[in-house]
Amino acid sequence: MTPSERPKTGRPSVFHTSRRRFLATTAMGLVALSASGAHAKILFGTGLPWDSGAIEPPRQVLPGPWTFFTAREAEMVEAIAERLIPADDLSVSGKDAGCAVFIDRQLSGHYGSSERLYMKGPFQQGLPTQGDQSGLTPAVRYRQGLKALDEHCRRTMGGKSFTELSPEQKDQLLTAMEKDEVKFDGPVSAVSFFGQILKNTMEGFFADPVYGGNRDMVSWKMIGFPGTRYDYRDHVLKHNQKYTLPPVSIGGRSDWARKG
Amino acid sequence: MARKLPRKDVVVIGLGWTGSIIANELCDEGLDVVALERGPWRDTATDFNIGYAPDELRYNVRQELMLRPAQETVTARNNAGQTALPMRQFGSFHPGNGVGGAGVHWAGITWRFSPADFRLRSHYTERYGAQSIPEDMTIQDWGVTYEDMEPYYDKFEYLAGVSGKAGNLNGRMQEGGNPFEGARAREYPNPPMMQTYGPTLFAETAANMGYKPFPIPSSLLSRTYTNPLGVTMGQCTFCGFCTNYGCANYSKASAQTTVLPVLMRKSNFELRTLCEVLKVNLDPSGRKATGVTYIDTSGNEYEQPADLVVLCAFMLDNVRLMLLSGIGTPYDHQTGKGTLGRNFCYQMANQVVGFFDPAKYNFNNFIGGGATGMAIDEFNNDNFDHGPLGFLGGGSTRCAPIGAEPISRRPTPPGSPTWGSGWKKAMRDSYLSNLSVGCEASSYANRGNFLDLDPTYTDRLGRPLMRITFDFPENDLKMSAYVTKKVAEIVRAMGAQQIDENPRTGHWSVVPYQSTHVVGGTAMGMDPSTSVVNPYLQSWDVPNVFTVGANVFPQNSGYNPTGTVGALAFRAADAIRSRYLKSPGPLVHA
Numbered sequence: 001m002t003p004s005e006r007p008k009t010g011r012p013s014v015f016h017t018s019r020r021r022f023l024a025t026t027a028m029g030l031v032a033l034s035a036s037g038a039h040a041k042i043l044f045g046t047g048l049p050w051d052s053g054a055i056e057p058p059r060q061v062l063p064g065p066w067t068f069f070t071a072r073e074a075e076m077v078e079a080i081a082e083r084l085i086p087a088d089d090l091s092v093s094g095k096d097a098g099c100a101v102f103i104d105r106q107l108s109g110h111y112g113s114s115e116r117l118y119m120k121g122p123f124q125q126g127l128p129t130q131g132d133q134s135g136l137t138p139a140v141r142y143r144q145g146l147k148a149l150d151e152h153c154r155r156t157m158g159g160k161s162f163t164e165l166s167p168e169q170k171d172q173l174l175t176a177m178e179k180d181e182v183k184f185d186g187p188v189s190a191v192s193f194f195g196q197i198l199k200n201t202m203e204g205f206f207a208d209p210v211y212g213g214n215r216d217m218v219s220w221k222m223i224g225f226p227g228t229r230y231d232y233r234d235h236v237l238k239h240n241q242k243y244t245l246p247p248v249s250i251g252g253r254s255d256w257a258r259k260g
Numbered sequence: 261m262a263r264k265l266p267r268k269d270v271v272v273i274g275l276g277w278t279g280s281i282i283a284n285e286l287c288d289e290g291l292d293v294v295a296l297e298r299g300p301w302r303d304t305a306t307d308f309n310i311g312y313a314p315d316e317l318r319y320n321v322r323q324e325l326m327l328r329p330a331q332e333t334v335t336a337r338n339n340a341g342q343t344a345l346p347m348r349q350f351g352s353f354h355p356g357n358g359v360g361g362a363g364v365h366w367a368g369i370t371w372r373f374s375p376a377d378f379r380l381r382s383h384y385t386e387r388y389g390a391q392s393i394p395e396d397m398t399i400q401d402w403g404v405t406y407e408d409m410e411p412y413y414d415k416f417e418y419l420a421g422v423s424g425k426a427g428n429l430n431g432r433m434q435e436g437g438n439p440f441e442g443a444r445a446r447e448y449p450n451p452p453m454m455q456t457y458g459p460t461l462f463a464e465t466a467a468n469m470g471y472k473p474f475p476i477p478s479s480l481l482s483r484t485y486t487n488p489l490g491v492t493m494g495q496c497t498f499c500g501f502c503t504n505y506g507c508a509n510y511s512k513a514s515a516q517t518t519v520l521p522v523l524m525r526k527s528n529f530e531l532r533t534l535c536e537v538l539k540v541n542l543d544p545s546g547r548k549a550t551g552v553t554y555i556d557t558s559g560n561e562y563e564q565p566a567d568l569v570v571l572c573a574f575m576l577d578n579v580r581l582m583l584l585s586g587i588g589t590p591y592d593h594q595t596g597k598g599t600l601g602r603n604f605c606y607q608m609a610n611q612v613v614g615f616f617d618p619a620k621y622n623f624n625n626f627i628g629g630g631a632t633g634m635a636i637d638e639f640n641n642d643n644f645d646h647g648p649l650g651f652l653g654g655g656s657t658r659c660a661p662i663g664a665e666p667i668s669r670r671p672t673p674p675g676s677p678t679w680g681s682g683w684k685k686a687m688r689d690s691y692l693s694n695l696s697v698g699c700e701a702s703s704y705a706n707r708g709n710f711l712d713l714d715p716t717y718t719d720r721l722g723r724p725l726m727r728i729t730f731d732f733p734e735n736d737l738k739m740s741a742y743v744t745k746k747v748a749e750i751v752r753a754m755g756a757q758q759i760d761e762n763p764r765t766g767h768w769s770v771v772p773y774q775s776t777h778v779v780g781g782t783a784m785g786m787d788p789s790t791s792v793v794n795p796y797l798q799s800w801d802v803p804n805v806f807t808v809g810a811n812v813f814p815q816n817s818g819y820n821p822t823g824t825v826g827a828l829a830f831r832a833a834d835a836i837r838s839r840y841l842k843s844p845g846p847l848v849h850a
Contacts, residue, residue: 040534040556041301048303048524055307058315084679090688111322118329118348120717126345129338129769133345171680178678198679206666207317222684223691225626225666228314230508231497232627239457240622250312 061105061212068107073146079163081201083170091222094201102204102213112139145193148184210250220247262553262561268294271552271566273537276361278808278829279572280515284523285833293529296554298536299358308506316665320504325365327357335714336770338731346717353776355574360515367503367630368479368512370422371819372413374641375406375442398705400814403786403795406442409827416826420513421485421493423450424477438474440637453482458623458695459634462659465754471636478631479513489522500663503630540569540585549805568804575811579711579781580726587802588792591710599792601711605816607777608701608736610744610763614756615673618693625664633660639743640818651738655701655818673758697751699743703816706733711781731768740764777821779813794848796835803846808832
């Protein structure tokens with residue numbers, strides 16, 4: 001449509017009248033459709049709508065009662081974490097680093113329930129290239145996987161539970177699970193349960209200590225990761241030189257805490 | 261029943277990089293602009309607070325800033341004979357969500373595509389003959405030239421404060437820059453980043469092998485910089501929490517750090533967050549958009565009338581909205597007819613990890629950022645003779661330590677145990693002494709790769725999910741094998757004791773992260789039978805609809821896309837301002 005073809009009535013094109021209109025607008029400000037930050041908002045003419053604390057900082061996980069695991073389940077998870085990351089001259093064990101506490105708190109939160117993931121059906125078996133299609137949440141995987149592991153041990157290890165096995169027996173069983181050589185009863189396979197707990201144990205061992213694992217930044221000290229320092233400009237050009245400052249976490253460092 | 265709101269001149273869907281640029285430009289023209297953003301408000305001071313921004317679990321592993329699949333995902337399959345299934349969690353790529361979009365968590369590598377890229381089919385035909393292009397490879401020209409794009413690349417680079425070294429200033433080659441790039445009118449706005457040990461060793465080795473290394477063009481800034489809009493950014497601190505994180509230093513260019521402080525103060529701009537557009541409304545002729553319908557988080561529906569609709573969402577959503585709205589003709593892979601959803605492409609991500617002697621090498625890879633590092637372009641695009649090779653395309657080779665957050669980045673040599681004391685020792689020994697060199701390579705369109713609406717799976721609002729039908733074409737797999745071997749030669753020459761070569765192989769999988777550079781589906785071009793939008797990104801079918809994003813790429817280059825996406829946003833805005841507003845209607849007559 002060329003300008004000459006424009007209709008004579010109505011607004012020919014707002015593009016030519018809009019400046020007048022917006023200059024006439026006086027009601028500038030922040031209009032929230034809802035009091036809650038989680039609801040739709042209209043923002044205009046206000047500059048940047050800073051809303052301090054709009055995003056929640058992480059809360060320090062403290063050791064204490066289990067929030068997801070039963071005492072029995074927690075004992076098994078700790079025993080597994082102790083074998084996946086054994087205590088040796090490099091570090092304390094995964095258990096002592098807090099990995100089970102980490103996993104417990106993660107399973108109680110949005111991770112455990114898969115609430116942020118796509119959980120609509122139909123659930124159908126796919127190809128490996130199509131990713132996990134099982135529909136089981138991590139919480140269910142742990143509950144079912146630990147139960148199946150316990151039953152498997154009692155059935156095949158002379159009535160012993162997993163936690164009663166020797167370190168060598170535990171390692172043999174975990175290795176067999178990793179290699180898909182063990183068959184679990186129930187919906188969670190041994191190999192997928194092994195993958196799940198290995199992944200989460202490593203997350204707990206290497207994540208910021210604020211989440212309950214990596215106690216006192218034990219893994220970061222082991223490998224030389226300085227944590228959350230956030231500014232390395234003075235070291236960029238120090239090629240091939242060790243970085244010597246100790247690590248810092250979101251919560252700081254234990255020697256910053258008030259003594260006595 | 262949707263509540264009808266007062267008319268606006270322009271509705272912009274999505275307030276990321278392109279939405280912010282378009283909205284700001286059109287506000288400068290005096291238009292009343294409203295942006296609808298499906299995600300939340302995000303800003304540096306509140307959302308990327310330095311006290312807790314460096315949190316690998318939250319941002320990199322649990323993907324806090326990304327689109328949540330519960331809100332929307334895609335279904336995927338490798339070919340039309342398979343049943344597509346939903347990506348229940350994002351793996352292969354990470355769509356963004358919220359103000360700033362994927363431009364919040366991007367790496368910051370900011371290339372210009374090469375002159376040959378924009379006329380790819382013509383270029384290969386001229387150099388190697390038409391028979392060099394396989395019958396099922398549907399690569400095509402963009403309908404613009406590099407020379408057309410140059411002023412807009414310049415605008416985006418100066419907006420973002422890109423730090424780099426020109427290789428070609430007005431046709432004069434520059435020492436230390438990329439000798440393969442197209443001519444630039446002027447230098448980058450900021451000098452290159454400092455380089456850590458790894459990229460320095462890579463560059464020295466590459467130079468000894470006869471290659472021409474240059475600093476990666478970086479939208480993480482090498483110094484304090486005030487852009488043409490008057491917004492000041494800070495110097496990058498190499499914090500190592502960059503890709504997949506928001507930047508707490510105001511150092512990574514994003515809508516937040518370059519445009520929004522200006523745009524949000526404009527009285528003719530309005531932003532509605534947590535408002536998701538359901539469809540673009542058309543008049544009975546189907547040739548004119550009347551506005552959009554959207555839904556807020558309380559489930560209230562609104563009709564927003566507007567004279568101009570600009571789709572600036574993540575590229576997959578731009579394509580999906582056009583499919584849901586009936587704008588354009590959906591592609592039929594069997595007949596090859598139709599254009600909407602055609603030429604969906606990806607990025608071939610290849611990588612070589614070198615394991616060096618821990619007693620001699622300390623790379624401190626935790627010192628880094630998404631775009632710090634050195635590159636060579638000898639194996640990119642058509643910079644090498646493809647005549648005898650049996651494939652087309654290539655990639656940019658770069659050593660760019662983006663950080664070494666330890667949940668995700670602690671590789672061990674092939675054959676190492678995955679747990680126990682043996683794993684601990686291998687991992688500890690490798691952590692500071694491994695170095696990765698990648699080759700981010702082209703993805704060429706193929707007749708069997710396309711986007712359409714899934715017949716089974718729906719989002720939380722009941723709308724069909726986007727369905728991706730995609731696999732790596734044989735051409736791209738051959739190319740990946742070739743370039744990865746070349747990269748491995750360099751890593752070996754750098755002194756690695758052991759090498760782990762990872763060219764892309766086999767079938768595309770949704771599981772491992774590869775790249776968020778999904779492109780295509782609404783190709784731009786001069787021919788409406790092979791493109792959805794014209795070279796000004798205007799719909800051929802509905803001229804008051806424009807779409808700006810990587811969805812307009814006809815195929816992908818061996819470069820990261822954001823520089824080109826930003827330049828296209830400025831070019832589309834310029835076309836709207838200087839031509840469309842004077843005479844609303846088709847800017848190109850087919």
